[in-house]
Amino acid sequence: MREQGEPVRRTAGNYNRKMRQTAGPNRIHLLLLGAALVLPGGRIAADTIVLKNGRRITAMSAVEEGDKVKYLTSAGELSLPKSIVDHIERGGFSGSTGAMAANLAIAPPELRPAEGRGTEEVERAAVHDGSVDREYIAKLESEARLGTPRASFNAAVGHHAAAVFEFSRGDAEHALSDERTALSYAPEEPALLMNAAYIHLERSEYKQALEYLERARRYAPDNPDVAKLTGWSYYGLNKLDEAIAEWKRALALRPEKEVRDALERAERDKKEEESYRENESSHFKLRYNGTAAPALARDVLRTLEMHFSAIESELNFTPPESIGVILYTQDAFSDITRAPSWVGALNDGRIRVPVQGLSGVDQELSHVLMHELTHSFVRQKTRGNCLVAANCGNRVPTWVNEGLAQWMAGDRSGEDAAALVQIFDKGNAIPLGRLESPWMGLDRSAAHFAYAWALANIEYIIQTDGMGDVERILDRIGAGMATETALREVLHSDYNDLMQSTAEYLRKNYLR
DSSP states (O other): OOOTTOOOOOOHHHHHHHHTTSOHHHHHHHHHHHHTTOOOTTOEEEEEEEETTSOEEEESEEEEETTEEEEEETTEEEEEEGGGEEEEEEEEEEOOHHHHTTSOOOOOOOOOOTTOTTHHHHHHHHEETTEEOHHHHHHHHHHHTTOOHHHHHHHHHHHHHHHHHHHHTTOHHHHHHHHHHHHHHOTTOHHHHHHHHHHHHHTTOHHHHHHHHHHHHHHOTTOHHHHHHHHHHHHHTTOHHHHHHHHHHHHHHSOOHHHHHHHHHHHHHHHHHTTOEEEEOSSEEEEEOTTSOHHHHHHHHHHHHHHHHHHHHHHTOOOSSOEEEEEEOHHHHHHHHOOOTTOOOEESSEEEEEOTTOSSOOHHHHHHHHHHHHHHHHHHHTTOOTTOTTTTTTSSOHHHHHHHHHHHTTOOSGGGHHHHHHHHHTTOOOOGGGGSSOOTTOOHHHHHHHHHHHHHHHHHHHHHHOHHHHHHHHHHHHTTOOHHHHHHHHHSOOHHHHHHHHHHHHHHHHOO
8 A cells, every 4th residue: 555645656557566566475365366356346247248250248237139139238228139149148247337437438329210110121121130231222222313212211221220230240430331321312310410420439530420410410409319429529529518518408308327427427527627727749638737737747748749659659550639638636536537446547538647746757657658548549549439338348358458558568477477377277367258348346456467467468469479460459359350350360369279378478488
């Protein structure tokens, strides 16, 4: 535990580094507790929906009802066509509900075209037997060329059905293409405009989402989903006043828990940040508490720009959107993020860091900034967005995200290697598939193991074949491919193979 007045500058990643200062046997015992997954009352049992394309979706619960699989998330109940689901795995783990609130979530809008009568038949014909019927959609397009309003609308519905199907499979790129084509046949249809906006939100493309929502508002000025999605767009752009106004409007039109929770979060942010000062650089927009020295803010921006160049070079990627950064006192950080006590910084779209007691960037704070900035790169490179419940935590598994962030910040597996190999040899290592979900519900010991194992796997991949393999894996995940499928394509290994190879790597390089 830190002493009173000690600057707080810990991530869970460098929490591992602190643990390395403890006595060996005690640290090994702690890791063994982690392997046994000792999770206190914050734990929630979770189900994993495995799609036929290999993608995995973690939910609080999942049930089969008729031709759909319905699943519960922090944003409410969502559903998938049963035809694209391979099976459901019962009883994984996920974070607590309090931890889930740290990442805002939003369910998709109700999408039923205004001329909805008779669209069900078109939708069923456009998507059936687990795939899109392109021949049928081409027939609809041919009929639309005759110029009748109904034929044009049917072509729009066909492409819209394809977009919904593709999005449910994690293929946002093709979903957006089909939704845009649908809009070419029905450019004034609010449901289609909202769905295009929602897909852009899922890709962290907030400005593009706003363009579609402004059009939707012209045709449906009192639609609560338009206001809800507009609020999310503004929140993603760090425009709190506008986000709050839109969510208040959405609640007035239709009371909804997820909007109320989002509004409360935004109002907490606004209240905390009203007295904050602002600064910015080429790639960052910084807000900081008035008690933080302006010199510290400038030093943080200088350090971030230095780290930006390093990560940009390693991942061969430049984030298109500016990155928000907030410097807090420790109390403000705890109040705003509601994160577990072992979390010393957070990235939920903005980098949130407590800097109490610091007058400049020291080695520990530099480490934290590199770690959290890596998350921003990964999110934008893979077009991930924790504002969208359907994909938050599923696009890039937590073990990949946290393992890479630790590696980029300079962490290595040396002092944890013996304990990790011991856990693996005893058959107690948690499968990587169960380390895909968010970890914020873990206790300290379980979190330590999860971070150490994530780092070890990423370290093995990079040290064996280079950062290029990680880059290719991220590109495939960003395109909608399941992580294990991406591993097979890039590494020619599945999860079991990777775990075995990682254990052998640790044994060979650290346990001589």
